[in-house]
Amino acid sequence: MPPVTVRPAGSADGPALERLWLMFRHDLSEFDASLPGPDGAFRSERLHKALTDSDWAAYLLTDGRFPAGFALVRGLRGPTRVLNSFFVVRGVRRAGVGRAAVPRVVARHPGRWEVAFQDANPSAVAFWRRVATDIAGDGWAEERRPVPHRPDLPPDVWISFTARG
Numbered sequence: 001m002p003p004v005t006v007r008p009a010g011s012a013d014g015p016a017l018e019r020l021w022l023m024f025r026h027d028l029s030e031f032d033a034s035l036p037g038p039d040g041a042f043r044s045e046r047l048h049k050a051l052t053d054s055d056w057a058a059y060l061l062t063d064g065r066f067p068a069g070f071a072l073v074r075g076l077r078g079p080t081r082v083l084n085s086f087f088v089v090r091g092v093r094r095a096g097v098g099r100a101a102v103p104r105v106v107a108r109h110p111g112r113w114e115v116a117f118q119d120a121n122p123s124a125v126a127f128w129r130r131v132a133t134d135i136a137g138d139g140w141a142e143e144r145r146p147v148p149h150r151p152d153l154p155p156d157v158w159i160s161f162t163a164r165g
Helices: 011-032 045-052 097-107 122-136
Strands: 005-008 056-062 067-074 080-088 111-118 140-145 156-163
Touching (some): 045 067, 045 080, 080 097, 097 122, 122 140
Antiparallel strands (some): 140 156
């Protein structure tokens, strides 16, 4: 496994995060049938919120030198944190980067957590169940919830667990 660094992202990381965001949204378009806008970019409101809103946090994942992914967390002021967006560059997937990074992100914000993903993405299903078990043992739950404003899509899968500090 390459060395994994997880650090808070700031405004100087904006250009790298925007490029990673495009890759992330491209990957997800397979499951939500989304298309980029006329300029070739996908909607990025969540990314911008993570960099500017105090209820959000953005983290950059690196392999020690280069960007390898990101994590966006929301709900920092509420009772439940949501790992809103998580992405690992394909070149280091299945090398342990994501599995090493998620517990580090979660440890920064102990408490109740939720993560959503799509049943149609078997890699995500296996990954998030494994990570939830790593973090919470058998103390996690899974449920399906409708996708807001998208009745055309199957429900998202939500995993919830509590992370200790």
